[in-house]
Amino acid sequence: MGHRSSFSVQTLAVLADLCATPSRWRHGYGLARATGLKSGTLYPILVRLADRGLVEARWEDEQPAGRPRRHLYRITPEGLAVATTALAQARLAGDQVQAGSSVRSGRRVTAKAAPWTG
Amino acid sequence: MDWLTTVIMTLLRYSEPMLPAGKRAWARALRLEAAEVPAGWDRLAWLAGGARFTMREAALNRLGYPAAFAAAVTVTAWTAWSGPPGDSAVVINRVDVITISVILAGLPWIVRRARGPVAGSRQARMIRTAGYAAILILVLVKTAVERVADARPNNLAGSVLGWTGETTFLAVMVGYAAVVLACTANRSPAVPATVVIGTAAGAAAGLMIYLLGPFGCPVRFTGWWPAHLYDAAITLGALVAAGAPVAAGRAATRRAGGSMPAGSRARQGAMAGLCAGTAAALVVAALSTATIALLPYDAALRTWAAAHIGHWTPIVGQVTPVIGIRLGYVAGASAFAAGYLVVLLLSPLAGCGLGAWAGRAADRPDPVRPRRPGR
Numbered sequence: 001m002g003h004r005s006s007f008s009v010q011t012l013a014v015l016a017d018l019c020a021t022p023s024r025w026r027h028g029y030g031l032a033r034a035t036g037l038k039s040g041t042l043y044p045i046l047v048r049l050a051d052r053g054l055v056e057a058r059w060e061d062e063q064p065a066g067r068p069r070r071h072l073y074r075i076t077p078e079g080l081a082v083a084t085t086a087l088a089q090a091r092l093a094g095d096q097v098q099a100g101s102s103v104r105s106g107r108r109v110t111a112k113a114a115p116w117t118g
Numbered sequence: 119m120d121w122l123t124t125v126i127m128t129l130l131r132y133s134e135p136m137l138p139a140g141k142r143a144w145a146r147a148l149r150l151e152a153a154e155v156p157a158g159w160d161r162l163a164w165l166a167g168g169a170r171f172t173m174r175e176a177a178l179n180r181l182g183y184p185a186a187f188a189a190a191v192t193v194t195a196w197t198a199w200s201g202p203p204g205d206s207a208v209v210i211n212r213v214d215v216i217t218i219s220v221i222l223a224g225l226p227w228i229v230r231r232a233r234g235p236v237a238g239s240r241q242a243r244m245i246r247t248a249g250y251a252a253i254l255i256l257v258l259v260k261t262a263v264e265r266v267a268d269a270r271p272n273n274l275a276g277s278v279l280g281w282t283g284e285t286t287f288l289a290v291m292v293g294y295a296a297v298v299l300a301c302t303a304n305r306s307p308a309v310p311a312t313v314v315i316g317t318a319a320g321a322a323a324g325l326m327i328y329l330l331g332p333f334g335c336p337v338r339f340t341g342w343w344p345a346h347l348y349d350a351a352i353t354l355g356a357l358v359a360a361g362a363p364v365a366a367g368r369a370a371t372r373r374a375g376g377s378m379p380a381g382s383r384a385r386q387g388a389m390a391g392l393c394a395g396t397a398a399a400l401v402v403a404a405l406s407t408a409t410i411a412l413l414p415y416d417a418a419l420r421t422w423a424a425a426h427i428g429h430w431t432p433i434v435g436q437v438t439p440v441i442g443i444r445l446g447y448v449a450g451a452s453a454f455a456a457g458y459l460v461v462l463l464l465s466p467l468a469g470c471g472l473g474a475w476a477g478r479a480a481d482r483p484d485p486v487r488p489r490r491p492g493r
Contacts, residue, residue, distance in 0.1 A: 017139070021366070026148060026270075027151065027154070027155045028148060028150050028151040029155055029164075032164075037166030038163065038164075038167045039148055039151075039163075039164045039165075039168055039171070040168070040169075040170035040171050041149075041167070042167075043148050043167070043168075044142055044170050044171060044174075046144070047141065047144050049240075051239055053242050057143075057147075059147075067153055067154070068150040068153055069149030069150070070147070070151065070154075071143065071144070071146075071150070071151070074269030
């Protein structure tokens with residue numbers, strides 16, 4: 001059963017960055033630098049994506065020396081399928097959303113999500 | 119600038135408990151991540167974003183939901199309060215509104231101790247909000263019916279029966295609110311998908327059952343086709359009522375994992391059936407009671423119904439003393455509206471039983487067959 005999802009350009013930028021290295025755990029500041037998003041924009045997006053099961057989050061396993069433990073993020077298999085479809089449709093729609101590109105406007109892009117696989 | 123950074127960091131740290139349980143880890147992550155951001159304006163901007171995130175979530179959690187609840191209770195009370203002083207119907211309505219408001223405001227504190235705060239997911243908050251809204255709407259439409267049905271000279275049942283029904287109704291509403299709160303809590307006895315599946319199936323079934331019998335009470339048609347169509351629709355409604363908890367129990371068990379032990383399958387099925395029965399009964403009771411309250415006052419709808427589906431009369435209205443068309447209809451139909459109390463009482467119990475049976479039977483693992491020697 002398919003379901004329709006709408007992603008803002010900012011969300012697509014985050015998804016594109018996470019899709020670039022799907023197996024790698026990323027941290028918030030790294031994502032913010034890669035996408036050009038401010039923390040007040042980035043974190044609500046990550047929360048929404050995690051609520052929908054498109055992104056998984058965990059804390060670093062061990063306490064590193066000299067800095068606090070970090071919260072890490074990675075795209076889920078379902079998130080990868082949804083993001084791939086959404087990004088392809090966004091490109092087709094001529095929105096010029098590129099992986100890791102800087103954020104321009106708040107226009108929303110509607111994409112047909114991949115089938116539920118859970 | 120360092121002192122400002124320190125001040126914002128401290129404020130963020132101490133404001134984290136104001137956030138919903140599911141959002142605290144995110145706020146903490148944002149605050150701790152600031153250590154990686156270069157000191158100066160960049161770090162200050164990062165923390166400013168954290169302050170925005172925290173304030174928005176805290177405002178919604180601490181102010182948004184309580185404000186919405188207070189507004190909904192005020193509207194319900196203002197609508198239900200009117201009526202001549204000393205009228206027994208008005209007294210019952212006012213007791214209704216006050217008691218329900220106290221229950222809905224206080225019960226979360228009790229459930230929080232046993233089951234924790236509301237779960238962090240958006241679905242849990244939506245189901246909790248929708249459940250509260252449905253209970254308040256039901257109270258609102260019930261008071262609209264009782265304003266006519268329990269007022270003199272329609273209050274034929276007597277005050278003892280009226281207060282017994284009222285007490286039962288309030289006890290049932292406590293149960294409904296407790297089910298909604300417990301199922302959407304952090305330590306819910308059901309997995310989140312089970313609650314979502316059960317609630318969605320129940321709400322859809324409730325809407326369908328209402329649409330199949332759209333007048334809120336039994337009606338009698340004079341035409342052959344309308345009468346048989348109506349009977350078929352009512353039969354289909356009964357099948358939907360029984361099928362929704364079974365389907366929900368089966369789907370929830372499969373979603374949770376069909377290979378789990380039979381006891382766990384039955385428990386998830388029972389929880390899905392409970393959610394389905396609860397949601398269906400709330401939707402049917404609220405919509406049907408609203409129809410009973412509003413229909414006789416909507417002349418256009420009555421005219422349309424008479425012109426398109428033949429002459430119809432509410433069956434209960436024929437056996438009730440009629441004091442004017444409108445009063446007679448409402449007084450008669452309100453007897454049936456009171457019957458929804460039985461629906462509210464039995465639907466969650468029946469849903470729980472049917473869901474448990476469906477969950478236990480769903481995806482039963484194949485028994486291990488002993489292999490024949492030599493094969």
